[in-house]
Amino acid sequence: MPETIIERGSRSGAESGSGPRTGTGAPAAAAQAAATPGTAPETAFEAKIAADERIEPRDWMPDAYRATLVRQIAQHAHSEIIGMQPEANWLTRAPSLRRKAILLAKVQDEAGHGLYLYSAAETLGTGRDELLDKLHAGRQKYSSIFNYPTLTWADVGAIGWLVDGAAIINQVPLCRCSYGPYARAMVRICKEESFHQRQGYELLHTLAHGTPEQHAMAQDAIDRWWWPSLMMFGPPDDESAHSAQSMAWKIKRHSNDELRQRFVDICVPQAEILGLTLPDPDLKWNEDRGQHDFGAIDWSEFKEVLRGNGPCNEQRIGRRRQAHEDGAWVRDAAAAYAAKRALGAAGPGEAAA
Amino acid sequence: MSAAPDPATADLATAGALALGDDALVLSHRLAEWTGHAPVLEEDVALANIALDLLGQARTLLSLVGDEDELAFLREERAFRNVQLVEQPNGDFAHTIARQLYFSVYQELLYGQLAAGGEAAPLAPLAAKAVKEVAYHRDHAEQWTLRLGDGTETSHARMRAGLDGLWRYTGELFRPVEGLAVDWAALEAAWLETVGGVLERATLTLPEGPRATGWSAGAGRAGVHTEPFGRMLAEMQHLHRSHPGASW
Ligand SMILES: [Fe+2]
Ligand SMILES: [Fe+2]
Numbered sequence: 138m139p140e141t142i143i144e145r146g147s148r149s150g151a152e153s154g155s156g157p158r159t160g161t162g163a164p165a166a167a168a169q170a171a172a173t174p175g176t177a178p179e180t181a182f183e184a185k186i187a188a189d190e191r192i193e194p195r196d197w198m199p200d201a202y203r204a205t206l207v208r209q210i211a212q213h214a215h216s217e218i219i220g221m222q223p224e225a226n227w228l229t230r231a232p233s234l235r236r237k238a239i240l241l242a243k244v245q246d247e248a249g250h251g252l253y254l255y256s257a258a259e260t261l262g263t264g265r266d267e268l269l270d271k272l273h274a275g276r277q278k279y280s281s282i283f284n285y286p287t288l289t290w291a292d293v294g295a296i297g298w299l300v301d302g303a304a305i306i307n308q309v310p311l312c313r314c315s316y317g318p319y320a321r322a323m324v325r326i327c328k329e330e331s332f333h334q335r336q337g338y339e340l341l342h343t344l345a346h347g348t349p350e351q352h353a354m355a356q357d358a359i360d361r362w363w364w365p366s367l368m369m370f371g372p373p374d375d376e377s378a379h380s381a382q383s384m385a386w387k388i389k390r391h392s393n394d395e396l397r398q399r400f401v402d403i404c405v406p407q408a409e410i411l412g413l414t415l416p417d418p419d420l421k422w423n424e425d426r427g428q429h430d431f432g433a434i435d436w437s438e439f440k441e442v443l444r445g446n447g448p449c450n451e452q453r454i455g456r457r458r459q460a461h462e463d464g465a466w467v468r469d470a471a472a473a474y475a476a477k478r479a480l481g482a483a484g485p486g487e488a489a490a
Numbered sequence: 491m492s493a494a495p496d497p498a499t500a501d502l503a504t505a506g507a508l509a510l511g512d513d514a515l516v517l518s519h520r521l522a523e524w525t526g527h528a529p530v531l532e533e534d535v536a537l538a539n540i541a542l543d544l545l546g547q548a549r550t551l552l553s554l555v556g557d558e559d560e561l562a563f564l565r566e567e568r569a570f571r572n573v574q575l576v577e578q579p580n581g582d583f584a585h586t587i588a589r590q591l592y593f594s595v596y597q598e599l600l601y602g603q604l605a606a607g608g609e610a611a612p613l614a615p616l617a618a619k620a621v622k623e624v625a626y627h628r629d630h631a632e633q634w635t636l637r638l639g640d641g642t643e644t645s646h647a648r649m650r651a652g653l654d655g656l657w658r659y660t661g662e663l664f665r666p667v668e669g670l671a672v673d674w675a676a677l678e679a680a681w682l683e684t685v686g687g688v689l690e691r692a693t694l695t696l697p698e699g700p701r702a703t704g705w706s707a708g709a710g711r712a713g714v715h716t717e718p719f720g721r722m723l724a725e726m727q728h729l730h731r732s733h734p735g736a737s738w
Contacts, residue, residue, distance in 0.1 A: 218526075229519065230725060230726065232563070232729045232730040232736075232738040233730070234545065235738075237545065244525050245534070245535055245538035248534040252531055252532070252535065347736055347737055348733060463527070464528065466642070469641070470642050471530075473642045477640065
């Protein structure tokens with residue numbers, strides 16, 4: 138797959154006081170390339186963006202802005218539902234009832250995130266069915282991180298700590314995204330993601346302070362998940378394709394590299410408390426920069442996984458397709474039933490479930 | 491196999507809590523198996539939600555008996571007291587919905603009686619809380635039974651097959667459980683009426699044939715289970731048993 142959601146979710150940079158400036162050119166210029174300047178709706182749109190106001194579904198917006206958002210929100214939604222698979226892999230083997238309840242609630246949250254996001258995409262005129270068809274046909278992507286396998290119970294903790302942790306860093310800026318429904322969905326989602334991150338950290342902490350076997354299990358999980366997590370922020374800034382435009386539209390607010398750095402700086406002290414080692418011999422504090430230096434990322438692996446050659450690409454999309462096909466008769470039945478109700482005297486709505 | 495108390499010698503309330511706790515634990519596990527591949531995303535949410543409610547009930551009930559994790563992860567198959575209905579594999583969505591309909595109607599009526607009856611005081615507060623959750627489970631099963639029964643020919647046939655296939659596990663539901671102050675005959679009559687009513691609205695009928703066989707009459711409650719249950723437990727217990735004494 139060509140990009141991770143994160144890639145879309147990140148690069149950008151200049152504006153609004155808080156974030157440092159990374160920059161790929163003047164935002165306004167990029168935006169104007171896509172709209173036809175001069176007429177009233179374009180002017181109103183530009184003014185709202187400039188004033189940091191939200192664009193709402195009924196507002197006029199450039200076609201390219203709409204298309205960019207649909208693509209990004211769809212990838213994000215797909216990532217939520219594909220992301221259920223690696224964790225559901227351990228639901229039936231969770232080693233305590235408390236952990237099982239936490240994991241079940243987490244996976245349920247991810248399904249809920251999928252629902253919010255497909256709804257947000259729908260406000261742009263693209264329905265869930267269409268987006269799922271594109272996912273199943275391989276024409277839309279999901280975050281590559283979910284193409285890695287969960288081999289041990291500790292992987293559940295590593296996903297919570299690192300993957301949900303990276304997702305939060307990518308997604309918190311999206312709470313200020315210029316498109317209202319997406320921004321509002323992200324506010325709800327980010328709250329839940331931070332629970333997931335803390336639960337994953339706590340799970341790893343318990344393992345790291347448990348038996349030697351449990352400690353080794355935790356270390357092994359970190360060894361396998363650390364580098365893929367860094368790749369979640371997408372390619373380096375100088376190789377990012379959609380940056381300038383997304384920044385101009387205030388869909389993105391920080392660059393990939395900037396967010397990746399933030400993630401590393403947050404994780405290093407947390408790993409120390411966990412008593413686990415991040416698998417990077419070049420990782421060290423840089424006094425001058427006030428940030429950690431870290432080793433070179435193997436982008437060839439990243440590209441391979443994007444291209445479909447990760448350990449679980451086929452398995453993930455295959456299972457998703459299978460579930461969709463297996464469920465077709467159920468969806469048909471629900472539609473047929475609803476149609477019968479609609480025909481026979483305006484019956485009570487069916488909403489359950 | 492360790493600290494699990496022998497149900498035969500445990501006090502009566504404990505025996506009741508163990509039976510109901512095992513029902514909830516096992517059905518929760520089966521429903522959790524759906525996660526990630528339900529027919530629609532809303533059902534991933536709904537089935538996980540029901541599984542979570544049941545897991546919560548199981549934890550409360552098992553904690554009345556002993557250590558919840560020892561009971562869940564260290565008992566052998568023959569020590570589980572759940573009815574065979576809840577351990578049946580998911581099958582297709584209609585099969586799962588049939589199981590949900592049969593069991594949620596039972597559980598709602600059962601918890602309703604326990605919540606009302608002062609005699610079963612130890613379980614009354616739990617039952618009062620659980621009955622509200624189970625009302626949602628029953629509504630969910632009912633709505634889907636209507637859609638599948640009165641949806642398409644295919645869905646009708648699949649729902650019919652699910653109901654028929656599980657029918658022989660329903661007799662066991664009404665075998666008295668020691669320690670539960672329940673009017674079992676009234677429970678059974680109400681169950682037949684409620685399930686029959688839903689099926690009629692769904693253009694279906696109650697299955698025919700025996701509701702129990704020599705093997706399923708009261709067998710689960712006595713610790714005799716079906717083959718798929720052993721595999722389910724093997725998966726559920728493997729990690730916990732692989733690290734004796736570890737904390738998670
Ligand atoms: Fe999520
Ligand atoms: Fe999450």
